[in-house]
Amino acid sequence: MAATLSTAVHTVEWSGEDVEVGDVVRALCQLREESAHEAEGPNLRTSVMTHLAWVPSEWEEAAVGTLAGLGERHPSRGILLFPEPDGDDGIDAKVSMLAFPLREQRRHIAAEVVELRLRGQTSRAAPSIVNPLLVPGLPVFLRWRGRPPFGDHEGDQLIDVCDRLIYDSNEWPDVPQVYAELPFDRAACSDIAWRRTEPWRGVLARLWPDVGEARSLRVRGPLAETSLLVGWLRSRLEREVELEHDDADELTEIDVDGHACAAPREHPSSSDLLSAELDQFGRDSVYEAAARRAVG
């Protein structure tokens, strides 16, 4: 095992190639002690979750950027899994102990980030690798970048580890059909695309009771969000609503039966959206019904 230990003002790190999971566990303990010496006053670990992220190579840059800020907003142990199925078998690891200073205080909040490159066969045995690294007794959130392989044995095993699966169906090429495959019976599901529709759902809800008789919906926006919106109306109103869709990068216009709706004031950022999903714990029955009816 080749390991290095480096420290920064508020970060201590350990990394190694071809490591065992036990090495990572020991590094976590060791870094926690190291960071306590680095910071002025003891570091607090007030974790609220283990945050898993499955990050195929094409999503690596975006994922690392998003996660960098989340450790501070949601104190957690973050485990980033980078699958490299075509490499030689083995695990490369980097463990960082980040210390976020608390405003007007000497103490720091500790957040742990574990980055694992799962090469070869190990990428197909992810649950056995992450299980020893989960913080006991806390919920596990799995953020899956790209399209999860629903129905695939390895993918389902990893989903079974988590309490909540978070994805953005805007990243999927086969919406709305794929909504029929969502694993609602295996884990609570959060769709960031669904969260993006929330301000518009608020606008439509304010049209009650007139909207209760809606027959058609024209949406200018991404297909995923459009499909979820019409699925939501169909399921909540228990009636057929025809959809007319104009593709766009974001939701900008909605007409109900030919009448334009006023745009909402809220425009949450992508980190706000993910953060909001990390605050959810139970199943979202309204979303599940909307996804089912989005298919048609």
Added chain:
Amino acid sequence: MTEAPAVENPLLEGLGQRRTPEPCVLVVFGASGDLTHRKIIPALYALALRKLLPEKFAIVGAARSEWTDDEFRDQMEHAVREFGRDDFKQDVWDWLAQATRYISLDFADETKENDLAGLLNEIDEERGTRGNRVYYLAVPPQAMPTIVREVGERRKSEGWVRLIVEKPFGHDLASARELTALLSEHFTEEEVFRIDHYLGKETVQNMLALRFANGIFEPIWNRQFVDHIQITVAETLGVEGRAAYYEHSGAIRDIFQNHALQLVALTAMEPPIDFTAESVRNEKVKVLKAIRTPAPEHVVRGQYGPGYIEGKEVPLYREEEGVDPASMTETFVAAKLLVDNWRWADTPIYLRIGKRLARRETTIGIQFKRAPHPPFEDATTEELQPNMLLVHVQPDEGVSLAIGAKVPGQGMRIRTVHMDFLYGGAFRTELPEAYERLLLDAMLGDQTLFTRSDEVEEQWALVDAIVSGWARDRPAFPNYAAGTWGPAGSDELTRRDGRAWLRH
């Protein structure tokens, strides 16, 4: 024929429970004052930034100063930049500024009151605020009767009215009853929002969460397991330009009657059946009623002398600007309170409040009884303190639990360690200012965190009983040095019972 019941809106299910008030106008009386600048306007800006204000909304500032709308807006922009907790965003401010008007008002001038009513009607027409009004009385007590009467007499038939009243709610029981009678001439109790900003603090509300959302605490939250409770509300500041008020109020009316007794009530109350305003306030009133009037020897008052605060020399109270050189006003009160009910019988609540103390902190300490029979030699547990659950209201908002743990190494030596839950550590969002929460609640008509008239009267009844005992003696003031934890009598209060104040 009976009308069919309205069908509930099925589209609301699952939507975020964002609480947005109905359209309304907020009228701030005392708009040129310190409270408006430091708290009210920055709080409104923070609510606007988070889009928590209704879209159809307006602010009307009312004060004696001869300002135009633009001059008032300039003042308020300055206040937001200086006292706001968020970065200044021009578009947010522009939205708030265009909704802001000002009227110069002599509170005793009836013509001007008509002008205000006219302006509010004009705003209703322009902005669709439907006659809904929130009146914020950020004015001295002497200005209150005129405003209450004038506003009450001009209330419209359409829309709702809410009246936010700042403390002091009287200066004794009789005057508190007079104020209640005045308010009730024109407003119902449901329309009156008596603001005690302590109740808007996240950590004060967290006391309710800690007690009633955690099954492990409530079973031991009683006389069987709790040895005593300590509540400290300590300031390092002096009177800071408030001498005229403070000389008449003293610590007992300024802090003890309201903030401190609110903390007692939240700590000792029974679980409410739900979290509605009436249920919570009913339980608080029951506790206040159950507090026994403390015997004279169970109350200690003090006044600070010269000393040092954070390394800087500070003068004695009697040399503060505006203070009578022979003042007998107390700047410190400590008391041993007993709550005569089944839960707390014979379990003392030690309470101390004061100015120019050693550190700024507000804490509630629940000291549990010692383990009945630790099977260790005495020498190994000499550093072991009884378990203490310490709620940090401010600063370092959070909760810590003192537990005994084995010192690593040979043998069995045990010492006290602290497990900390730091509020800002688990929830990495900025805690909202108390006024943000309370202003929003008032606009929403939620009175849970506001004080009801019978609560105020129970608080004053206790304070009056304590103060009447003070008429019979004349302590030698000053009796504690600035920068310490109060007079020696305060330590004696706990020492007599074989206990001690926390020294942290």
